[in-house]
Amino acid sequence: MTDALLTISDLSLGFRGEAGFAHILDGVNLTMRPGEIMGLVGESGCGKTTLARAILGVLPRAALELRGGAIGFRGTNMLADDGAQAAIRGRRITFIPQDPFSSLNPVFTIGEQIDDLMKWKSPRRGEGGRWPALLAPYGRSRRAADRAAVIETLEAVQLPQPERLLRKYPHEVSGGQRQRLMIAMALLPEPDLIIADEPTTALDVTIQAQILGLLRRLASERGVAVMLTTHDLGSAWEICDAVTVMYAGQDVEAAPVAEFFTAPAHPYTNKLLASLPDAEGGGAMTGIPGEVPDFLAPPPGCRFAPRCERASAACATRPPQAARGAGHLVRCVHPVAAPVPAEAGA
Numbered sequence: 001m002t003d004a005l006l007t008i009s010d011l012s013l014g015f016r017g018e019a020g021f022a023h024i025l026d027g028v029n030l031t032m033r034p035g036e037i038m039g040l041v042g043e044s045g046c047g048k049t050t051l052a053r054a055i056l057g058v059l060p061r062a063a064l065e066l067r068g069g070a071i072g073f074r075g076t077n078m079l080a081d082d083g084a085q086a087a088i089r090g091r092r093i094t095f096i097p098q099d100p101f102s103s104l105n106p107v108f109t110i111g112e113q114i115d116d117l118m119k120w121k122s123p124r125r126g127e128g129g130r131w132p133a134l135l136a137p138y139g140r141s142r143r144a145a146d147r148a149a150v151i152e153t154l155e156a157v158q159l160p161q162p163e164r165l166l167r168k169y170p171h172e173v174s175g176g177q178r179q180r181l182m183i184a185m186a187l188l189p190e191p192d193l194i195i196a197d198e199p200t201t202a203l204d205v206t207i208q209a210q211i212l213g214l215l216r217r218l219a220s221e222r223g224v225a226v227m228l229t230t231h232d233l234g235s236a237w238e239i240c241d242a243v244t245v246m247y248a249g250q251d252v253e254a255a256p257v258a259e260f261f262t263a264p265a266h267p268y269t270n271k272l273l274a275s276l277p278d279a280e281g282g283g284a285m286t287g288i289p290g291e292v293p294d295f296l297a298p299p300p301g302c303r304f305a306p307r308c309e310r311a312s313a314a315c316a317t318r319p320p321q322a323a324r325g326a327g328h329l330v331r332c333v334h335p336v337a338a339p340v341p342a343e344a345g346a
C-alpha cells in the first residue's frame, strides 16, 4: 500500500531466558494509514505491549531475539536502521503510557519536565541556523515559540490554568489531569503516530470515556494516527476506525471497525465478541474453553487451533492473510462465513 504510514511485515521476535526461547510475536503483519485510529485488541498476554515496544524500539535488548521481519515507517525499515529509529522515536512516533503517574518524575515540576521534552523533541529543534540539531543552542526565540505551543496544547487537552499547572508537581494533579498531560506531551513533538498503550486502564470509568473522546477529537483535528492497544472492545468501538486482533502473538484479523463488530470472520474474533455481556448488561459471560498456549512451546501454524472447534490438520500451517472485503483481512483456513445480507432472497 503506497499511502501506508506504518507497515509491519512478518515480524517475529521473542526473548531468550533460562527456560528457553519464548516466541512472543510470530509473523505479525499490520498496516496503518496516516490519521487512522487503530485498535490493537486481544486478551491479556497476547503481545500487544511487546508489539508497541517493538515499534518504539524499546524492547530489552539483552534478552531480545529478532527472528525476522520489518517495521516500516514511511518506507524506512526501523529494524535495519538504528539511527532512523532514534530520530523517529519521540518525534515522529510518540507514546501515551498506561500509568501516567509512574511516567512523570515526582521531584521535578510539570513545567521542568515539559521544558526538557521540548528542548530535545520540539518540532522547531532543527531550526538552529548553522548549528547541527544536536549542538544547536536552545535560544530565546525557539524557547518562546515552544512555550506558546505548550500553552496552546495544554488548553487543547482542556487543562485549566496551564501557566499554574506548569509550576505544580505531578502529585498535585488528579489522575485524569495527568493523563490529559500525557496526551499533550505526546502531541507536542507534532508526531505522525501516537502509540497509546491502554491509556485509560488506570482511570475510573467516567474519566476513561472523556480521555478517549479527547484523544479521538485531537487526533482527528491534527491528523495524527493512533495505535490504541486495549483489551476493552468497548473502547475500540468508541474511537477506532479499524481494529486488529492479536491472539498469542499472532495477528488473526484486521477490519474496519463496523465490519469487525458485524461480520467477524476469524473463529477467535467470534469467540471474543460472543464472550461480551450484551448491551442490556444481561447474558452470560462465556469464556473461551482451553488455555492460551505457552510461548516457550507454541503449537505450529495457527496458535488458536487447539481451542478452535473448526480446526483441522490443515491449521498446523499458518495461512496467509486473505481479503474478506476492503481493509478486512483474516488469517484462517476455516473462516466463519459472512452473514447473508437481509435483502438476499427477498
Ligand SMILES: Nc1ncnc2c1ncn2[C@@H]1O[C@H](COP(=O)(O)OP(=O)(O)OP(=O)(O)O)[C@@H](O)[C@H]1O
Pocket: 015, 017, 022, 024, 042, 043, 044, 045, 046, 047, 048, 049, 050, 051, 060, 063, 231, 295
Ligand atoms: N522481556 C520479556 N521477557 C520474557 N517474556 C516477556 C518479556 N516481555 C513480555 N514477555 C511475555 O510476552 C507475553 C506478551 O506480553 P505483553 O505484555 O506484550 O502482552 P499484552 O497483550 O500487552 O498483555 P496485557 O494486556 O496484560 O498488557 C507475555 O507472556 C509476557 O510474559
